[in-house]
Amino acid sequence: MDFTELYETAVGMRFFAYTPYYDFRVGAALLAENESGEKRVFTGCNVQNSAFGANICAEHTAGAKAVSEGYRVFRAVAVAGGMGDEISEMVLPCGVCRQFLSEFAAEGMKVILLKDGSPAVFTLDEIFPRPFAL
Numbered sequence: 001m002d003f004t005e006l007y008e009t010a011v012g013m014r015f016f017a018y019t020p021y022y023d024f025r026v027g028a029a030l031l032a033e034n035e036s037g038e039k040r041v042f043t044g045c046n047v048q049n050s051a052f053g054a055n056i057c058a059e060h061t062a063g064a065k066a067v068s069e070g071y072r073v074f075r076a077v078a079v080a081g082g083m084g085d086e087i088s089e090m091v092l093p094c095g096v097c098r099q100f101l102s103e104f105a106a107e108g109m110k111v112i113l114l115k116d117g118s119p120a121v122f123t124l125d126e127i128f129p130r131p132f133a134l
């Protein structure tokens, strides 16, 4: 799957976003690899909660799905978000998600975001240069 398809998959995942409190719908598609070198795409959406702090972001959902199935090497993630049916430019992973992704990021992990009307490829390093690491 190329990066454009990964981005389109993220767009499609906005359909499942659970956003009764604030209709900012986010979809994510994560390309991950397991110990046998098998690659798979895991998808996610944001899942809000009436206790706002219990919100789960789309990237976090996709990442937890991947790790829970043994796919611990993250190669690329596409994120698409916006209010209602609109898709906004440059919806970047939040700080918590950047830290979460950095735990499993392969060297040079890509982040695909909408920029100037098309999916554009960034690296996690570029948007999160100094992660916390124990």
Ligand code: THU
Binding pocket: 022, 024, 025, 026, 045, 046, 047, 048, 055, 056, 057, 058, 059, 091, 092, 093, 094, 097
């Ligand atoms: N959100 C994500 O799913 N991913 C991000 O990286 C940023 C924000 C969600 C959280 C919340 O449900 C909504 O977007 C806006 O607050």
